[in-house]
Amino acid sequence: MSTVLIKVNEDECIGCGNCLKVCPVGVYKIVEGRSRPVNEDKCILCRACITHCPKNCIEIGFRASPTLARLYEE
Numbered sequence: 001m002s003t004v005l006i007k008v009n010e011d012e013c014i015g016c017g018n019c020l021k022v023c024p025v026g027v028y029k030i031v032e033g034r035s036r037p038v039n040e041d042k043c044i045l046c047r048a049c050i051t052h053c054p055k056n057c058i059e060i061g062f063r064a065s066p067t068l069a070r071l072y073e074e
């Protein structure tokens, strides 16, 4: 599973395709008129998609590793 977690707020996304155009590694795909991150594991954290999104509806974070998650549970 990818460590990078990308979320597109589907209620806000207008499907303009800017994130697809600027992403150097092809993370996004337009599905039913909205952007969907389909290759999160390829993300190099350049933030170009966030900078070019006119609706400010992309968030990038990190998933806790299974080991870290276990530590927090204990």
Ligand code: SF4
Pocket (backbone or CB within 6 Å): 006, 022, 023, 024, 025, 026, 027, 042, 043, 044, 045, 046, 047, 048, 049, 050, 060
């Ligand atoms: S941060 Fe860069 S590499 Fe990652 S999804 Fe956005 S544009 Fe693509």
Ligand code: SF4
Pocket (backbone or CB within 6 Å): 008, 012, 013, 014, 015, 016, 017, 018, 019, 020, 034, 035, 052, 053, 054, 055, 056, 057, 058
């Ligand atoms: S740049 Fe923003 S509004 Fe445009 S398709 Fe991507 S997520 Fe949606």
